[in-house]
Amino acid sequence: MIHLIYNFSIYLYSILTKIAAIWNDKAKKRILGIKDLHQLYKNPKPIQPVIWFHCASLGEFEQGRTIIELYRKNHPEHFLLLTFFSSSGYEAKKNYPIVDLVTYLPFDIPSQAQDFITYFNPKIGIIIKYELWWNIIEKAKESNCKLYLVSAKLSPSFYNRLINRKILSFFDTIFCQDKITEKICLDAGCINVLVEKDTRYDRVFEISKSSYENEIIENFINNKPVIIAGSVWLKDVLILSEAFKNPKLSQYQWIIAPHEIDPENLEEIKKTISINSCFYSKTETGSRVLIIDNIGMLSKIYRYAHICFIGGGFDNGIHNTLEAAAYGKPIIFGPKFSNFIEAKLLIKNNAGFSIKNSSEFEKIILELTENILKYKNACKNSTELVINNLGASFRILNTINN
Secondary structure, three states, X not given: OHHHHXXXXXXXXXXXXXXXXXXXXXXXXXXXXXXXXHHHOOOOOOOOOEEEEEEOOHHHHHHHHHHHHHXXXXXXXXXXXXXXXXXXXXXXXOOOOOOOEEEEOOOOOHHHHHHHHHHHOOOEEEEEOOOOOHHHHHHHHHOOOEEEEEEEOOOOOHHHHHHHHHHHOOOOEEEEOOHHHHHHHHHOOOOOEEEOOOOHHHHHHHHHOOOOOOHHHHHHHOOOOEEEEEEEOXXXXXXXXXXXXXXXXXXXXXXXXXXXXXXXXXXXXXXXXXXXXXXXXXXXXXOOEEEOOOOOOHHXXXXXXXXXXXXXXXXXXOOOOHHHHOOOOOEEEOOOOOOOHHHHHHHHOOOEEEXXXXXXXXXXXXXXXXXXXXXXXXXXXXXXXXXXXXXXXXXXXXHHHO
């Protein structure tokens, strides 16, 4: 009965997505991507063993990227398949050279799930974090695919207790981020459940150690201290805009990287900023705020920051704090961080600071500016947090190889 309800909801979702594709660009890209996948089935099947990696979007991809690249290094003879649910993930990584094929995951309708598994016949399936599609995973299990759930993080919600409980039982091994997820998996009847550290630590550390220079950023900073606000929404910018006008913070240059870079959002953010600002693609001398209007460079430019602010904490939840922590930076974010283990650890280690409004934001910036010891300790603690949590990707891959 539960499976019937699930299938009905997936059918309904597929119909609504097709309708939404008439006006919604993301839905349209997903529909076209699935059509391309169906055309692919007309080609000969891969002859090498297929190893399937699935990520919901770009964030989950970054979480599993180190595992993908380590696997490729160890098994160059295998066919690596990477699937995405979201158009943003697919569009960003459709030309990712480490794998043999990047495509959309089909709708989890039984017939489409069967077609997908029949064509690729994966020997190993590695799902990152929480993308649990009942039919595709069940069909994979029936075809003797070894299934692994990596960096799993689930809440004790009604959906997880009712739907995901059954899906979790299909996995051969589950690597959890926390004890709550471990209990959910054990209650579902999973045998091999391991609590492992977040694989994102490995990825952000790897990025922080890679060489990188950016002449545009360096010219904009001009040897001044800079505050970088990453993955911000308009609500975040409204908080920041008051600090722009504070004369006690006039020594700072500001770099803002919006989470969405569509033209309308970029212009709205620029209008909200109360001091001279410019876009990265069109820098102007005399600007104190640089707005990044591209995707892909944020994780690298945190190295230039004196202090970092991470967006999202005034809406649905903060974005990636670890990218900044890898460079040993004090990190400030909004109040909605309760579901993020790393944010709690940053606060516990005096490397992260949560704020509720503009005045609290300015207060923290001034404290870190004027109290050198507090600033240095925050930097040291931020670095140590990342270093102390390295190695999960290697341990997970060793378990899969064994």
